[in-house]
Amino acid sequence: MAHAAVLLDEDQFSCTICLELLKNPVTILCGHSYCMGCIKGCWDQDDHTGVYSCPQCRQTFTPRPVLNKNTMLAEVVEKLKKTGLQPAPPVHCDAGPGDVVCDFCSERKRKAIKSCLVCLASYCETHLQPHYESPPLKKHKLVKATGNLQEKICSHHGKLLEIYCRNDQQFICDMCTIEDHKGHNTVSVATARTERQKQLGVTQSEFQQRIQEGEKELQDLRQAVQSLKHSAQAAVEDSERIFTEVKELIRVQEKAEVSRAEGLLERLEQEIAELRRRDAELEQLSHTEDHIHFLQSSKSLCVPPGPGDLPSIKPLFSFESVSKCVSELKERLEDVCKGEMSKISKAGRAVGIYGCFTEAGEPSEARATAAEVETCPLCMEPLQKKQRLICTHAFCTVCLKRSVGRLGLQCPVCLKALKVVGDQPDGQMTVKRRQDCFGKECFCITYNISSGIQKEAHPNPGKPFTGIQTEAWLPNPCNWESKTYEGQEVLRLLQRAFEQKLVFTVSFKYTATGGAADRVVFTDIPHARNLYECSEDGFLKKVRAALRVKFIK
The missing domain is CATH 3.30.390.130 (Enolase-like; domain 1)
Structure with missing residues (x-):
């Protein structure tokens, strides 16, 4: 076991909550290990929700898992405390760009593998040996090599910043708690990290929920676009079918009317020719000197054509009324299409969170704000009692009030903090x-x-x-x-x-x-x-x- 410890890092046996060697180690269902007291204290704060999570991987458990001591891990930790970590023989590694340099290498600068929060120095594998061998140095706190050690030290007292002041929201040392921060609400950095990690977990859950809602709205919008395309295609096909039938009816009616008109033309030409023949005979008869011949011939020529002799000429059918109806229908269709496309355009521009598209249908980086569109992005109607936010999005007062009740004080489009602004001039x-x-x-x-x-x-x-x-x-x-x-x-x-x-x-x-x-x-x-x-x-x-x-x- 002692030989196995040679290849192990102390961080592998440290609790990620208190950052110390494991005390009464327990392993939870996801496989991560913690001090029993640390994980209990962490989960005690989740009792009001009934949902418990791993501080590292955030896996949740319901109901609260029963904690049992990991005896094997406890034995390994106890031996490590007695013997200390005996690292493998040093492997010299020169420091490269971005690496933390060992503070004790004088000639060739080696890469540091650990930093000591007590010595405030970083060590390579060779110069780190005393911290594993010397009893006083074994008590020092070693962390992964870092180049910003001074940021972890109090500038006033030169001590490690291991306490968080909730009143002033800053990191302090133990000396600060009895001077400038006396009586303030303070906790350890590990506890503050656990609390902040819980807050981030809640925020992350909210982000995921909003992402799901946004994806659902995106899917609904895509379905609406597909439905619109299918509806438009069906309308075009129906229109083509209907107008094809109308064209055929017009051609049939045209053929019938032309045929009737041509028959009338033929009869009328025959009657005109007959009248011209009679007129010529009458003209010739009027010049004859034979009175008997004149009287005998004029009797038949003077008989006027009867009612049935001339064709009955009725007004021809006109397609002006059809053209007028088609023109009116075209105008009505154009008005309907313009109105619907205007709604679609305004809706697409108002929902700026989904972005815009170029004329070619490609996604564009440009995003339209609700301030550019006099339409509420929530109800898709003209703005009523307009409320403009600092992010430039504008909404109906009633719609914005409902959104605040559902989402809180944030813009329902860009999710920025809600802050109504007006057009008041500077003063x-x-x-x-x-x-x-x-x-x-x-x-x-x-x-x-x-x-x-x-x-x-x-x-x-x-x-x-x-x-x-x-x-x-x-x-x-x-x-x-x-x-x-x-x-x-x-x-x-x-x-x-x-x-x-x-x-x-x-x-x-x-x-x-x-x-x-x-x-x-x-x-x-x-x-x-x-x-x-x-x-x-x-x-x-x-x-x-x-x-x-x-x-x-």
Whole structure:
């Protein structure tokens, strides 16, 4: 066994939670080993969920596994404690680019294999031997060779950073806990790592869930595209079939009408020829001097053609009505297609998370934001009470509120932190404490926004607007139960709203002379313009409610 230890590394017998040699080692179902106390403490924090996981591979177990001591591993660890690690004969390896260099090699720099957190130095295989052989050095903490040892040392006390301060969120040494961080909430670095790893595990699960949801939406969109293609192909085939039948009907009707017209033409030509013959005979008869012949011949020539002699000429069938119907149908089809394609285009541009495509159908790096499309990406309808986020995506107020209830305070398209922003021009907000007519404390808020040029988000980009300088009042009543001042809380929320450019906007109005005037005005956040409005019951609640709609709370 002693000979086997020669080829073993101490890290193989260290607990990944406390980073020390295993104490009462246990091996869990996934095959990883830990100190019994470490894994118990880790799983005790998961009792409220009922799901237990391995800190290394994150494999989950339900119910909580029963822990039994690994006797064989315990014996190996005990022998290692007694004999120490006896590494194999040194294998000299010169340090290369990116390798940690041994601090004790004087001539040829060797590659370091271990770093000592007590000596604050790195050692190659040769210079590491004393740490395996000398009893005092055996107690030193060895880790894998690292080049940033100074980052693990306290700059004030020169001691190892092995404690994490939750209050200040920084790594400290044991001396810091009795000086600058006295009384702070501190834990060991190993415990902090375990807690953070759990948080990352939860975050990773959320990412995986969002990926699954995104893949499902992507699959639904692809199916919708396929359905659209099949529907379009079916519509084209039906249209071709229907119009082919219409063409055949038109040709049959055309053939019948042409045949009837040609018959009428032939009869009409015959009748005209007969009339011309009679006319010539009458002309010739009118010049004869034989009265008896004239009277005998004129009797038959003067008989006019009967009703049945001339063909009955009816109006020919016209295809103008057919052409008109086809033209109207074409226009209606074009309108329907344009409307549907517009919806599809807006939907595709609004769902920027899936990317865009070039004219050739290839994926493009360009992504359209909801700010470019006046359509809500959630309901695919025109924006109602538009809410624009700092990531430039815009949504209906109701749709965004539902999304927050489902996903939390994050953009439902790009998943960035949700922060509503407005189109308020740059300005200043100052606050002074005052007293109202009853001697109660209140705040006097002064807003000052200078005139300037409108930007892209304003009604008339590039045109000037008139600024504003005004005052507003805010009460500051004391809640004696909680011993808090509600006005101070609302004031902080108003300051956030001003920073997010939500208090004012540029409104397009008409003057009495009919000219246009763009000026800065208040949004729908209530403001008291005098002390009387300020003292109205429920005024602060109205302000809170208006800010809550803009997700400021």
